[in-house]
Amino acid sequence: xxxxxxxxxxxxxxxxxxxxxxxxxxxxxxxxxxxxxxxxxxxxxxxxxxxxxxxxxxxxxxxxxxxxxxxxxxxxxxxxxxxxxxxxxxxxxxxxxxxxxxxxxxxxxxxxxxxxxxxxxxxxxxxxxxxxxxxxxxxxxxxxxxxxxxxxxxxxxxxxxxxxxxxxxxxxxxxxxxxxxxxxxxxxxxxxxxxxxxxxxxxxxxxxxxxxxxxxxxxxxxxxxxxxxxxxxxxxxxxxxxxxxxxxxxxxxxxxxxxxxxxxxxxxxxxxxxxxxxxxxxxxxxxxxxxxxxxxxxxxxxxxxxxxxxxxxxxxxxxxxxxxxxxxxxxxxxxxxxxxxxxxxxxxxxxxxxxxxxxxxxxxxxxxxxxxxxxxxxxxxxxxxxxxxxxxxxxxxxxxxxxxxxxxxxxxxxxxxxxxxxxxxxxxxxxxxxxxxxxxxxxxxxxxxxxxxxxxxxxxxxxxxxxxxxxxxxxxxxxxxxxxxxxxxxx
Amino acid sequence: xxxxxxxxxxxxxxxxxxxxxxxxxxxxxxxxxxxxxxxxxxxxxxxxxxxxxxxxxxxxxxxxxxxxxxxxxxxxxxxxxxxxxxxxxxxxxxxxxxxxxxxxxxxxxxxxxxxxxxxxxxxxxxxxxxxxxxxxxxxxxxxx
Numbered sequence: 001x002x003x004x005x006x007x008x009x010x011x012x013x014x015x016x017x018x019x020x021x022x023x024x025x026x027x028x029x030x031x032x033x034x035x036x037x038x039x040x041x042x043x044x045x046x047x048x049x050x051x052x053x054x055x056x057x058x059x060x061x062x063x064x065x066x067x068x069x070x071x072x073x074x075x076x077x078x079x080x081x082x083x084x085x086x087x088x089x090x091x092x093x094x095x096x097x098x099x100x101x102x103x104x105x106x107x108x109x110x111x112x113x114x115x116x117x118x119x120x121x122x123x124x125x126x127x128x129x130x131x132x133x134x135x136x137x138x139x140x141x142x143x144x145x146x147x148x149x150x151x152x153x154x155x156x157x158x159x160x161x162x163x164x165x166x167x168x169x170x171x172x173x174x175x176x177x178x179x180x181x182x183x184x185x186x187x188x189x190x191x192x193x194x195x196x197x198x199x200x201x202x203x204x205x206x207x208x209x210x211x212x213x214x215x216x217x218x219x220x221x222x223x224x225x226x227x228x229x230x231x232x233x234x235x236x237x238x239x240x241x242x243x244x245x246x247x248x249x250x251x252x253x254x255x256x257x258x259x260x261x262x263x264x265x266x267x268x269x270x271x272x273x274x275x276x277x278x279x280x281x282x283x284x285x286x287x288x289x290x291x292x293x294x295x296x297x298x299x300x301x302x303x304x305x306x307x308x309x310x311x312x313x314x315x316x317x318x319x320x321x322x323x324x325x326x327x328x329x330x331x332x333x334x335x336x337x338x339x340x341x342x343x344x345x346x347x348x349x350x351x352x353x354x355x356x357x358x359x360x361x362x363x364x365x366x367x368x369x370x371x372x373x374x375x376x377x378x379x380x381x382x383x384x385x386x387x388x389x390x391x392x393x394x395x396x397x398x399x400x401x402x403x404x405x406x407x408x409x410x411x412x413x414x415x416x417x418x419x420x421x422x423x424x425x426x427x428x429x430x431x432x433x434x435x436x437x438x439x440x441x442x443x444x445x446x447x448x449x450x451x452x453x454x455x456x457x458x459x460x461x462x463x464x465x466x467x468x469x470x471x472x473x474x475x476x477x478x479x480x481x482x483x484x485x486x487x488x489x490x491x
Numbered sequence: 492x493x494x495x496x497x498x499x500x501x502x503x504x505x506x507x508x509x510x511x512x513x514x515x516x517x518x519x520x521x522x523x524x525x526x527x528x529x530x531x532x533x534x535x536x537x538x539x540x541x542x543x544x545x546x547x548x549x550x551x552x553x554x555x556x557x558x559x560x561x562x563x564x565x566x567x568x569x570x571x572x573x574x575x576x577x578x579x580x581x582x583x584x585x586x587x588x589x590x591x592x593x594x595x596x597x598x599x600x601x602x603x604x605x606x607x608x609x610x611x612x613x614x615x616x617x618x619x620x621x622x623x624x625x626x627x628x629x630x631x632x633x634x635x
Contacts, residue, residue: 163590170540173504173581173593201495203507226616233620237608238493240500242540268620358587379587424496427507435505435515438522457509460496 008079017068020056024079025065030086030109037110038146039127040369042091044103044139044312054136055085055106061131063114083110091482103312105143105369117154120280120327128315142315145322146370153375155326159290159297161378162356162403165330168270168296169205169242174434175402177204177426178246180385180409184210189219193227195419199412200235200243202423206405207231209248211275211302221251221260229267246273246298246331254282261289271296276320277303280327287328298383299329311479318347318367321354325380332380337399338472339387344480345399355380356403367481383407389468390429390461394447397433406430416467421460428458493605500538500603503578503595513562516579516597520558528581528592529553530561534572536634539606539624551582565597574600574635600626600635 005024006012012023020026032038039062045054057065063083064073087107095102116122132140166172181187181195196207207228215221228245236243249260249272257274264272272295274286283299290297307314317334324332334351335343350366356379360372384400385407396406408426415422432454437443443450455462492498497507505511511519523530530552533545548568555561568577577598580591604625611619626634 163588167543167590170502170543170594172591173595203496203501222616226618229620230618233622234608236540237606237622238495240493240538240540240606241502267617376587420496424507427501431505431507435508435519439515439518440522454508 013069013071013074015069015071019053020060020065021050021053023056023060023065023069024082025059025063025085026052026056027084027086030084032086032109035112035148035150036146037112037115037123037127037148037151038370039108039110040143040145041106041108042103042141042143042312043106043137044101046136046138047101049136051090051102051104051106052085052088055088055104055108057134057136058106058131058140059083059085059108061134062108062126062129063110080111081114083108083114093482101138112148112150115151117151118156118284120284120323124280124323132313139313141311141313142319144316144367144369145319146372147322147326149373149375152326152373152377155377156284156287156291156328157325157377158330158380159287159295159328159378160330162330162381163379165296165381168294169244171205171242173402174430175397175400176206176381176405177423177430178206178208178383178385178405178407179204179412179423180208180210180407181213182210182409182413184213185216186218189223189227192219192224193231195413196228196245197231197235198419199423200232200245201238202412202420203239203427204243204408204412204423205241206244206246206271208246208298208407209273211248211250211300213248214250221249222263225260225263225267225269229269232269242270244270244296246271248273248275248300249286250275250278254285257282257286258289261286261293261295265293265295269295271298273298273300274329275300275302276324280323283324283327283329290330291328296330297328298331299324299333301333309479316367316479318351318354321351321380322372325355325374325377330378330381331383331405333385334382336384336386336388336396338392338395339384347479347481348399350481352382352400352404355382365481379403381405385409387471389471390425390464391448391451391468391471393429393433393451394443397430397437398444402434411464411468414467415460416463417460422464424458425460425464428454428461429464493603498603499599500576500596500605502538502540504593505595511595511597513566516565517558517562519579519593519595520561523581523593524556524558526581526583526592527585528583530555531580531582532564532568532577533580534568534575534577534598536575536600536631537624537627538576538603539627540622545576545578548577551580569598573598576600602635 006022064081089105091103094100247264249257251257308317335348337345362371383405389411412422436450532548535545581593583592607623609621
């Protein structure tokens, strides 16, 4: 399969329309450079279209091309600036003889100089700027990216990072425990702080604002901050531990967010929070602020499922993880496997590896299509939140490991004996499971027994286990990896 | 007296569990050694949540790979400072970590008075908080 690119020269630049493939956007022989930005798309071409031509169109429209030939290309080193689609594979179990219409994995290489350093906005304006609306594709999904070290080095990365966060909080060798205050809307500042105090005194490390808690008529932001910090400090004195509450500073303008962040800092908070919906540039600005003000920066992935969940269109959450690690957040919600929100175990592990590894090898089972060297960017702590409870502790620890914040909102606040008891149940379950795992026990199989044994001396854990013993969320994942383990068979 | 669940300081990995036996401590030491970490014993009579630097009962034991030997050091520390807080820590020197990886308390004073929250009213409704350790009202070494 040789490149069909037309030779540079007069013929190539005659006014009119020529296929993208011939314009130099399809180069199957291209040798990927270490400095290239690589992207892999799942592409569904319009019926009857040549997939390689559509792949070239994606490369063209995400780099230099427009729909027609322009002579002004000849004023530039245009061959270099053109993105090159270099691989186009039929996705296993799609196309003729299957229930799904043909999809293709398209690999595209971008020259480093196409991008401005340190700007997620610029990177994304190219890669996902225009191409998703092109008529030539029925659907398009950005599955993964390889960011070259040279480009990573232009980003700050996580303001604090997992290692320093643990040192600041004095918490090592176990997952952190959190909870989201519930109900998420309607509590007054005073009532809200009560939940925070009870949960922290009971044994959690963190409590959290929800994504849509900003400054509403029932609770304005200053009231929330003041009452929450009273709760945090009182709980810290009651337990001798560093405690925190993610104060959500999300607001309508940067000016307002800075104001709220400054107030959180003046009250001595160790952590603030933002929502993904504030946008990439705002996130980068808050990450710079957090680095300069010794603040941990928590990101709630509000809104991501509108474009990350469906398999054929949008983008994979693993790409968001990469961008957010570059943008500089310290925490990001990345799935629970066993809870109420979407997540295939291996896919979730892929997100966690992306956030935590110093070097991620290619691993198709986990949906990692590229090897990624993280160039000593700090690690970003994944947060598991949504429908998890103490009875799943062995599964959570097995799937998610130590570097995670386990958020038991309902599982703490909904405890039959009260919020403090809920926190105790979670903390005892966690410590008992970490102890057992370290002792070399098979917690995956012995987990329920380990919990029952602890429940014999811990009443709150017994009550929690009895209440939620049958709760699980067993739905099929919509987003699963498609890969070919060998040349002949598929999964 | 502290009023939190357990009525004790809950720093470290295992403060919500019954006190660890020597057998349990040995199992944790083995886990750390198997992970390639070095162990250290530290003690203090100022358990303030932000008192990072507890006194070292010797340097981290980089070259000691025998769990029984490490347990002996822990017990030596307990004999020397029976009424102090003592914690076992593990350190990883792997790139990307280079930080503590475990920390758990293995000895406590007989009574734990805990902390007072000191509030200083500032401008507006803001309050500056200080966590004050009751024990530090006495000089070092005479606290418990």
